[in-house]
Amino acid sequence: MLGFVVRRLTVALLVAVAVSWLSFGLIFMAGDPAIAIAGSGGSAADAAAVREAYGFDRPIVVQYLDWVTGVLGGDLGRSVYFNMPVSEIVAARVKVTLLLGFLSFALALLVAVPLGVVAAMFRNSIVDRLALGFAVLGQAIPSFWLGLMLIVVFGVWYGIVPISGTDTWRGYILPVLVLSYYAMPAMMRVTRSGMIDVLDADYVRTARAKGLPGWLVITRHALRNAVLPLISLSAVQLGVLLSGSIVIESVFAVNGMGRLAWESLLRSDLPVVQAIILILALIYVALTTLSDVINALLDPRIRGRRA
Template sequence: MLTLLFSRLFSALVVMFGVVTLVFLLIHLVPGDPVQVMLGESATTTDQEALRQALGLDQPLLTQWFNYMTRLAHGDLGTSLTTKTPVNQLLWQRLPITILLAISGLSVAILIAFPLGSIAALYPNTMIDHSAMVFSLLGVSVPNFLAGPLLILLFSLTLEWLPVSGFESASSLVLPALTMGTALAAILARMVRATLLEVLNEDYIRTAKAKGLNKYNIIVHHALRNAALPLLTILGLQLGALLGGAVITETIFALPGIGLLTIEAIQQRDYPVVQACVLLISLTYVFVNMATDVIYAWLDPRVHYRAI
């Protein structure tokens, strides 16, 4: 197990190094000058050059990259170019909202997908199965930037049940969680159905049926437990995808999380903040997938032996 853990950790560090380098290069190569954004177009050339030297933006790109990686190795993410606030502080202020949104979206997905996929697997090739798969197809086909405004139009503007945007109470997370959770639920429901259909044909399931167990006990106590490994993999991958989707969802609902901070930093060409936000999202994605691999190997020792 330790060999597998160190192997996954080394792979994660290599991926993170590549992500940090790639993001650094892309941010510095895209059109736009943060100095002009900060000073305005009316600023003189002398003022722009003075600020560029003060920020270290006049140095060669390789020197800027080396300085950034050195600071990053010491846990220093830099200072925002626009607000002059340490980036670490900005992330800690915005991170709780994104975590709450990801957990809420994942909870919605699980509450919808597992019952839906289980019912579809119990009644294959029936109207119930077809209806569940139609819902899955709609959930996958409708993107977040369309589902969000539709939910706002229905529940906020028409019914006036929930707030349109911002974060004032727990009710502010309902629509964003539905927006992210339904898309994930559609994918997860199809996986639950496919996995259960395979498991329900096993001999031990036939034995459980012969003993007189009802469908609920067979699904909950036998089928889902043995179908947990592939579903765990999908959940791990999709949890990382939720953080990426939070960029769009937080922008639609004006939630002050990491996603909205990323969009604001891109618009202002705030290099340190953009790099830190992308680094945080990538690190979380890599960590979740690494944890999924380790849990997978813990649940199924055969994975451990194959990895070695």
């Protein structure tokens, strides 16, 4: 197990290095960043001043090494628009996005897994068809449209919850419902598919033949093996919820990382965009690595495979 963890951590470290290259290089791919920061109304002299102030006139390798050194020390640069450290701006917004993402993920998991298990136990029945219909509907409805409809019904017509902001816990209700419903279909279908496969396995039939209670067969024998693909999917889904909430944060006026990324792009605030890309990409790397380790703990066969 230790060897497997070391291999996965080594791969994660190499991916993190590649991510740092990409996040640093992205701001140069769209053109001269000095011109973008100077703005459309800036002159050549303004661009030259920006280039000198931010060190864009130095060799690209030197710029990258300085940037990485600063990141390792907690310095993500300085915002062009706010004229303050990027780390302070991101720290103020990342808490909202993390809370929104984890709440949405938890709700999606609590609904999708039992629904997938029940659908598999009663496959091809009306219960199974309703569960699949629920999943198809969730994949078909645009998240922004669902968010607007919830605002109209529960915020405007009935006034039950706030329609924007997260000043109180009630402000998280609608965004969490929309984001969780976005994540539920894939999680439910993977759970259902995995349960159908293991319910027909010999060891499950043997457990039933021994007279074990049905709930014990499902939870201890079937679900443990069926949940392996779900763990890998959950890591990806959580990463999507944390990084892909730009639309939902805009619809509900939530001041999180997604909205900050959009605003920074509009303002050509490249240091902030660069930091957000790096942070979200590293979150993805950490989540996928963690899911691999958890799968290896649950299934000893995975430990012997190459990372």
